[in-house]
Amino acid sequence: MPKGSMFATLFRGHRPTKEEAEKAFEDYYQKEYKAGRIRKPIFFSKKKEEIIPKDDQDNQH
Amino acid sequence: METVSYLFTSGRRSILVEVYFPRRIKTQGTIFKALSDGLSAEKVRAYLDENVNNLIQEFSVYPHWLDPNRYGANDQYANAIDAAKAWIRMYSSVFYGWSEYAVDGVYLKNDGVTIDEERTQILKIIFTFQDKELEENALNAGHSEVYLAILNWILSQYGQAEDHRHWSDGERDLFLFRNASWSEARKDWTRDNFVSIAVSIAKWIDNCGLFVFGYVVRQFWEEIVRIHQQEGGNLEDEIWVSSIFHVDINVLKPDNS
Numbered sequence: 001m002p003k004g005s006m007f008a009t010l011f012r013g014h015r016p017t018k019e020e021a022e023k024a025f026e027d028y029y030q031k032e033y034k035a036g037r038i039r040k041p042i043f044f045s046k047k048k049e050e051i052i053p054k055d056d057q058d059n060q061h
Numbered sequence: 062m063e064t065v066s067y068l069f070t071s072g073r074r075s076i077l078v079e080v081y082f083p084r085r086i087k088t089q090g091t092i093f094k095a096l097s098d099g100l101s102a103e104k105v106r107a108y109l110d111e112n113v114n115n116l117i118q119e120f121s122v123y124p125h126w127l128d129p130n131r132y133g134a135n136d137q138y139a140n141a142i143d144a145a146k147a148w149i150r151m152y153s154s155v156f157y158g159w160s161e162y163a164v165d166g167v168y169l170k171n172d173g174v175t176i177d178e179e180r181t182q183i184l185k186i187i188f189t190f191q192d193k194e195l196e197e198n199a200l201n202a203g204h205s206e207v208y209l210a211i212l213n214w215i216l217s218q219y220g221q222a223e224d225h226r227h228w229s230d231g232e233r234d235l236f237l238f239r240n241a242s243w244s245e246a247r248k249d250w251t252r253d254n255f256v257s258i259a260v261s262i263a264k265w266i267d268n269c270g271l272f273v274f275g276y277v278v279r280q281f282w283e284e285i286v287r288i289h290q291q292e293g294g295n296l297e298d299e300i301w302v303s304s305i306f307h308v309d310i311n312v313l314k315p316d317n318s
Contacts, residue, residue, distance in 0.1 A: 018114075021121035025141045028124035038130050044141045 068316045071205075072309035074213045076188040076266070078273055080281070081301040084163050084182035087294070088284050092184070095280040102154035105276050109149045116275050117145060126267055132228070132260045155268045160185040171298070184277075188269045189310055192261045195254075204250045211236065211255060215262045216306045228259035278302060 016024070022044045029042040098104040109116065120126050127145040130136060138144040166181035190212055199208035214236050215227045226232065233255040237248055278300060288294035 016118060016121050018118060021118040022141070024121040025117060025124045025127075028128070029141065029144075032128070032130070037135070038137075039135055040137055042138055042141050042144050 066316050067313040070312050070314065071209060072311045073189055073209065074216050074306075075190070075308045075310045076216070076269055077305040077308040078186045078188065078269070079303045080184040080186075080273075080278055081166075081181055081303070082281060082285075083166075083297060084180040085288075087288055088281065091284040092182075092281060095277055096159055096184075099156050099272065099277060100154070100158075102152060105154070105156075105272060106149055106152050108280075109152065109271065109275055110146055112275075112279070113142060113145050113149065117141070119279075120275070123270075126271060131267075132264060151264075152268055152271060155188050155265060156186065156272055186273070186277075187308065187310065188265075190262055190265050192258070192265075195258050195261055199254070199258075202250055204247060204254075207247060207251055207254075208258060210240070211251075211258045212262060214239075215259055215266075219266060219306050227263045228256050230256070232259065273302060273304075 026041070026043055029038065032038045033041040098108075117127065125131050127148050129138070129144055129148040129151060136147070138147060161182065161184050163180055163182050166179055168177045169175075170177050196205070196208060199205045218225075218227060218232070233252065236255060237243075237251060240248070240251070243251070282297075282300060285294070285297055289296045
């Protein structure tokens with residue numbers, strides 16, 4: 001992967017790997033969480049039980 | 062005899078998109094089917110959902126395009142795939158027709174010497190924003206000009222970094238500052254309505270992007286790849302998409318009242 005941001009990666013015509021793409025999304029959601037715009041960060045691989053308290057699961061969409 | 066006039070209506074800032082690719086007989090069926098299916102939001106959603114894993118990989122530089130919480134919602138999702146699928150379910154139709162024409166294209170190849178010439182097919186799509194409920198509210202309040210001014214403002218600001226939120230209070234304050242000479246009544250209405258109108262416009266812009274890159278152009282290049290892999294055809298060096306965010310459309314409609 002070329003050095004630099006994901007934007008630079010695509011700018012140089014490199015297709016991100018699945019892992020790189022997932023990291024980009026997870027970084028984005030982490031940033032949204034830190035900014036207080038979402039209650040929990042969102043990941044790819046973690047199971048629902050690991051990121052959402054059981055009591056809250058009944059309220060899910 | 063009844064009097065029929067075609068009445069001028071005020072300009073509406075719109076997005077003009079053109080897709081450039083070589084004209085090939087073999088791809089015409091795919092292109093027509095993708096476009097005609099694209100008139101159905103349900104079919105677009107089904108295609109996007111089916112390709113969600115690829116879209117995540119291809120749009121990794123724009124993760125907000127697949128974030129269902131981007132516009133102020135705070136829902137929780139089991140994982141990022143579920144979140145992307147939720148955003149895809151939110152897709153509402155932005156596409157109501159297209160124009161298509163062909164031109165002769167001449168290009169200097171990457172070697173800087175060889176000239177490539179071919180028949181180039183251009184697909185033209187004009188996306189025009191309309192939110193009937195918000196528009197009706199603005200009309201009833203006597204502020205349709207503000208509604209259109211917000212549309213002009215948002216489209217003129219497009220292209221900021223990902224963090225930029227067109228619907229933020231800060232953007233509203235900038236907009237009001239820009240229009241400081243307005244009456245207090247007009248400014249009050251703007252303070253109350255800017256955010257909801259801006260959110261609707263921003264969602265529409267994202268839907269246009271998802272439709273163009275995640276649906277239409279994607280189906281074109283899938284067909285080019287299929288022909289290349291199965292029939293030995295050439296891959297195209299490049300497919301170009303141009304977007305103009307400052308096209309004003311005036312529609313003239315017949316009135317026979």
